[in-house]
Amino acid sequence: MEAVVKKFPEKPEDAIVERPSRAEAEAAVETLLRWIGENPKREGLNETPKRVVKAYEELFGGYRHEPAEVLGRTFEEVAGYNDVVLVKDIKFHTHCEHHMVPVLGRAHVAYLPEGRVLGLSKIARLVDMFGRRLQTQEAMTAQVADALMDTLHPRGVAVILEAEHLCMSMRGIRSEGSSTFTATYRGVFADDPAQKESILRLAGCTS
Numbered sequence: 448m449e450a451v452v453k454k455f456p457e458k459p460e461d462a463i464v465e466r467p468s469r470a471e472a473e474a475a476v477e478t479l480l481r482w483i484g485e486n487p488k489r490e491g492l493n494e495t496p497k498r499v500v501k502a503y504e505e506l507f508g509g510y511r512h513e514p515a516e517v518l519g520r521t522f523e524e525v526a527g528y529n530d531v532v533l534v535k536d537i538k539f540h541t542h543c544e545h546h547m548v549p550v551l552g553r554a555h556v557a558y559l560p561e562g563r564v565l566g567l568s569k570i571a572r573l574v575d576m577f578g579r580r581l582q583t584q585e586a587m588t589a590q591v592a593d594a595l596m597d598t599l600h601p602r603g604v605a606v607i608l609e610a611e612h613l614c615m616s617m618r619g620i621r622s623e624g625s626s627t628f629t630a631t632y633r634g635v636f637a638d639d640p641a642q643k644e645s646i647l648r649l650a651g652c653t654s
């Protein structure tokens with residue numbers, strides 16, 4: 448049996464306790480292929496259920512990790528640097544939880560340290576981890592911010608996501624090229640409008 452989902456979803460009653468077997472997951476893909484009018488036994492599709500399940504393991508691998516493990520160790524020796532750290536233009540992809548269709552975007556993540564900093568790559572890893580779960584853009588924005596607050600205990604965090612939802616461009620309204628902007632602020636960024644403004648400017652979201 449595969450691993451039990453640990454902490455996510457956030458509400459324990461929403462967490463599944465047991466995953467279906469790989470064979471059941473492959474059978475589900477085969478059913479979808481038949482449902483769209485395909486013949487899953489033809490040569491080109493014969494291996495597709497296996498491939499899709501393998502791809503899902505990678506695309507949804509974020510359920511197998513937790514923020515504290517992804518963020519790893521923190522550093523204190525930064526010559527007393529205590530000002531803003533902003534990692535911008537972190538490209539990410541995720542899938543919307545309504546249609547399971549890709550969402551492609553960029554994240555800008557800032558924090559104000561309280562004596563400790565993170566390895567810079569860990570911020571991008573955190574965004575990637577949450578992207579590898581089914582998401583709404585709003586939830587993903589809040590999850591990145593809360594994970595940084597809980598793990599690093601900085602004075603403040605700001606998280607901005609800009610993304611294109613392919614469920615809006617490839618289907619439904621078929622509105623090509625629109626992008627959605629979400630931003631959330633914790634600590635001093637939430638309390639001080641000047642800090643918010645400055646981070647939006649640094650991230651290139653305002654002139």
Ligand SMILES: Nc1nc2c(ncn2[C@@H]2O[C@H](COP(=O)(O)OP(=O)(O)OP(=O)(O)O)[C@@H](O)[C@H]2O)c(=O)[nH]1
Pocket residue numbers: 543544545582583584585612614615618619620
């Ligand atoms: N707030 C929010 N909505 C999202 C996100 N991703 C997709 N959606 C929206 O979720 C909504 C689901 O609406 P429903 O009416 O239940 O589903 P639907 O019939 O497929 O909707 P349409 O996309 O309008 O065809 C749609 O308006 C999507 O655009 C997201 O990250 N955040």
Ligand SMILES: [Zn+2]
Pocket residue numbers: 543544545546547548612614615
């Ligand atoms: Zn969607």
